[in-house]
Amino acid sequence: MIKSRDIRKKFLDFFNEKEHAIVPxxxxxxxxxxxxxxxxxxxxxxxxxxxxxxxxxSKRVTDTQKCLRVSGKHNDLEEVGKDTYHHTMFEMLGNWSFGDYFKKEAISWAWELLTEVYGIDKDIIYVTVFEGSDSDGLPLDQEAYDFWKAIVAEDRIILGNKKDNFWEMGDQGPCGPSSEIHVDIRSAEQRAEIPGASLVNMDHPQVVEIWNLVFIEFNRKADGALEKLAEQHVDTGMGFERLSMVLQGKTSNYDTDVFTPIIREIETITSSEYGVNEQTDIAIRVIADHVRAVAFAIADGQLPSNTGAGYVIRRILRRAIRYGFTFLNQKEAFIYKLVDTLSKQMQEFFPELKKQKNIIYNVIKEEENSFLRTLAQGLLLLDTVIKENKGSEIPGDKAFELYDTFGFPIDLTALILQEKGYTLDQEGFKAALEKQKNRSRAATKVETGDWEILIDDPVEEFVGYDLLKTPVKLTRYRKVESKKEGTMYQLVFNITPFYAEGGGQVGDKGYLQSSNGDLVYIVDTKKENNLIIHLAKHLPENLYETFTAVVDSNQRERSSANHSATHLLHQALRSVLGDHVEQKGSMVRSGYLRFDFSHFSKLTSEELSAVADFVNARIKEHLPLEENRQTPYHLAIENGAMALFGEKYGDVVRTIKFGDSIELCGGTHVKNTRDIWHFIITSEGAVAAGVRRIEAITYDTAQEYFTTQSETFQRVKDALKGNSADPLKAVMTLQEENAALKKQVEQLLKDKAKGLKTELKMSLESINGVEFLATEVDLDQGSIKDLAFELGSEYDNLFLLFGSNHNGKAMLSCYISKDLVKDRDLNAGTIVRELGKLIQGGGGGQPFFATAGGKNAAGIPEALKKAKSYIQA
Structure with missing residues (x-):
């Protein structure tokens, strides 16, 4: 049986022989x-x-690309595990032509590779061709049809509609007809009974699409119209996992050697068996797929989080944890144990898995432990929802609250409810989810117009390393509408001194000046698909004149100082903590810098001091910037340059060197480390398992820091008056005196509470078998709680409500004997939440003791008066 790694190699070798450059x-x-x-x-x-x-x-390239499909148009997540051929993370084998060969070569080479190199039986292959579209005014793709007709019988050529056979990058952009190749791997008897042609694109698990040949020849404009491209391109994609299934004679992707090592490890760890029970099989498939997606994402630098791409990765991992928890009875973390198997299996072609194995292992482990705690908490919350609900159907909005606030999976909620004899209002949940999505869409909706081309010049030169001011010509612009920003314009120039946001560094700001002195302010600079895009609130009056582009030099100098400091910080951390430290992210702004790095424990004060001292020593050495903008990538790495996983580097890179610190970097930097002035760490903390974060300041922000500290110190000395000769000693003396006075006050309050206790006992009122008291007391919250529990120890039928206005904050404290909670169905938490509204606040707690705080002390008397109604009923 051909191994998957050989399948991959044969593909790349085939197209390499067809003069395609192999790219990573x-x-x-x-x-x-x-x-x-x-x-x-x-x-x-x-x-x-x-x-x-x-x-x-190169006009021709080939590669295998790791892909992830879990959101948006290409969302396969909910299908993963339930069938045998959908995946979140998968490899896409592809070959491309950029204005070189077109349909004839793409079709003939695909046939040659599949039938002659891989040896797939020609009689099980079907192909599809675009049938045309009346709405777009496009006819049948006759050219592709004719090329296929010369190779296969016409009954194996199937016409496909726009949905299946017209590929588009998005709502706008390059697009074109496609031709899919499907393989029927059913038994000969099944193929004789039902023709494979009738099952193409019908989601049959054994009549599957393995390759899509896309012929890009149009551009979709903002108004939906199609225009012919100047050059024609080929873009193909073949699913590596599906191809392996076909070539290895399997009927499931998960039975190939792409997945079997991981599945065997899951069986061992969980004491389960694959292929016996459908629910177990689905769970194992989910975990086997999802651990790959999460591991590769972490290796690329994306950690699980609560927003954006990080949330997607967390969601994938939590889905895997949930399946293990529910169907494999795994109540403790175990998915992280699969990382070693995955690394050994894939590291030959994806070495980042081996390099990043420890961080992947620890991040997954911590995420598992965290979500298992969330599951336990969610189960308790779900029990509360069930208890408070009337009827057998749980409202969808309650389930959505669990999902949205605590990350509790809706399918798990439905499963638990089913086991307990309840149903879930699925439509109500969907409505709440859609309402949230609509809010999110409305807040982030962006409408982008077509580019208006003024000068047909696709090359935009960045000159900002050397110049902060230069003449420019506007080559293209487009209008962008968003709810958040309003109307904005994106401008592109022939050359630009503006640095586009990238590598963690913020984009430049500045302005354009026209010949008559009018200014157009550039509020941000970003990069999109290799274009440097300048954001402005309005357009220049004369679009065709030559402008002077001017970068905000103050912001640039600050950002450059902070960026250079991150390089020195990276070197310092590796020197102080060890070579295991690697950069996991950064944010370089004009006011501060943020640096994330791999390390598995909190830095001690001594380590933080050593790191700061290391950076400041390099600043004092006045190290000059040594920059090389045209270094071959392999040579830069051989010379010791640090490269970040998850970053895309070209064949030629820019290196930044300060002394022994050398990194691949496209950002802006100071000319000499003395320009950083001073480095001050302002905070250090955890970001995720095995990832720490340091925030720091440099340059004029550090100067302002010292100025502020000096002024504060002087004010302290002034406040100490006669004791300012030794401020530290004076402050320590004040602290000791304050601690002594606090103890005296606490004792006085305790004595006061004891005296008050006797007085309150005499004020108790018997109502319906309950000893009741609702009154206002002048005590702090701790003393009130102690008093309530002391009284409670003497009565088993006590209901207390204390109101207080201590230090300007209105408080209500409710104590109910546990027997009353049980027998009378009273709940202190529910009561204070309701009464808390009268003091314009809220609160909660346990059924027998709870508190509420508010800002309206005038409402306390009414709350005390209303308390009696809870026991009079």
Missing amino acids: SAPMVIKDDPTLMFTNAGMNQFKEYFLGNKAPK
Whole structure:
């Protein structure tokens, strides 16, 4: 049986022999395209070529691209595990032509590879061709049809509609007809009974699409119209996992050697058996698929989080945990144990898995432990929802609250309810979810117009390393409407001194000046598909004149100082903590810097001091910037340059060197470390399992810090008056005196409470078998609680409500004997929540003791008066 790694190699070798350059997989997490979170197709990394924003170095390329499809148009998440051929993370084998060969070669080479190299039986292959579209005014793709007709019988050519056979990048952009290749792997008897042609694109698990040949020849404009592209391109994508299934003679992707090592490990760890029970099989497939997606995402630098791409990764992992928890009876973390098997299996072609194995292992383990605690909490909350609900159906909005606030999966909620004899209002849940999505869409909706081309110049030169001011010409612009920003314009120039946001560094601001002195302010600079885009509130009056582009030099200097400091900080952390430290993210702004790095414990004060001292020593050495903008990538790495996983580097890179610190970097930097002035760490903390974060300041922000500290110190000395000769000693003396006085006050309050206790006992009123008291007391919250519990120890039928206005805050405290809670169905938490409204506040607690705080002390008397109604009924 051919092994999967050989399947991959044969594909790349085949197209390499057809004069295709083999290029590495791009990171799965996308950082410079606002339209995509993840690479969801092999063409994503070549998008700029199709858009005409960049000229390819080779007209023909081939690769295997790691992809993730879990959101948006390409959302396979809920199907994963339930069938045998959908995946979240998968490999896409592809070959591309950028204005070179077209349909004839793409079709003939695909047939040659599948039938002659891989040896797939020609009699089980079907192909589809675009039938045309009346709405777009497009006819049948006769050219592709004729090429296929010369190779296969016409009864194996199937006409496909726009949904299946017209590929589009998005609502706008390059697009074109496609031709799919399907394989029927059913038994000969099944094929004789039902023709495979009738099952193509019908989601049959054994009549599957393995390759899609896309012929990009149109551009979809903002108004929906199609225009012919100047050049024609080929973009193909073949599912590696499905191809392996076909070539290895399996009927499930999960039975191939792409997945069997992981499945065997899951069986061992969970004491389960694959292939015996459908529920167990689904759970094992889910976990086997999802651990790959999560591991590759973490290796690319994307950690699980509560927002954006990080939330998607967390959601995938939690789905896997949930299946293990429910169907494999795994109540403790176990998925992290699969990382070693995955790394050994895939590291030959994806070495980042081996390099990042420890961080992947620890992040998954911590996420598992965290969500298992959430599951336990969610079960308790669900019990509360069930108890408080009237009837057998649980409202959808309550389930949505569990889902939205605590990350409790809706399918798990439905399963638990079913086991307890309840049903879930699924429509109500969907309505609440859709309402939230609509709010999110409305807040983030962006309408983008077509580019208006003024000068047909796709090459935009960045000169901002050397110049902060230069003449420019506007080459294209487009209008963008969003609810958040309103009307904005995106401008592109022939050259630009503005640095586009990237590598963690904020984009430049500044302005354009026209010949008559009018200014157009550039409020931000970003990069999209290799274009440097300048955001402005309005357009220049004369679009065709030459402008002077001016960068805000103050912001640039601050950002450059902070960026150079991150390089020195990276070096310092590796020197102080060890070579296991690697950068996991950064944010370089003009006011501060943020640096995330791999490390598994909190830094001690001594380590923090050592790190800061290391950086400041490099600043004092006045190290000059040594910059090389044209270093071959392999040579830079051989010379010791640090490269970040998850970043996409070209064949030629820019290196930044300060002394022994050398990194690949496209950001802006100071000319000498003395320009950083001083480095001050302002905070250190955890971001995720095995990832720490340092925030720091430099340059004039550090100067302002010292000035503020000096002024504060002087005010302290002034406040100490006669004791200012030794401020530290004076402050310590004040602290000791304050602690002594606090003890005296606490004792006085305790004595006061004891005296008050006797007085309150005499005020108790018997109502319906309950000893009742609702009164206002002048005590702090701790003393009130102690008093309530002391009284409670003497009565088993006590109902107390104390009101207080201590230090300007209105408080209500309710104590109910546990017997009353049980026998009379009273709940202190519910009562204070209701009464808390009278003091314009809220609160909660346990059934026998709860508190509420508010800002309206005038409402206390009414709350005390209303308390009696709870026991009079």
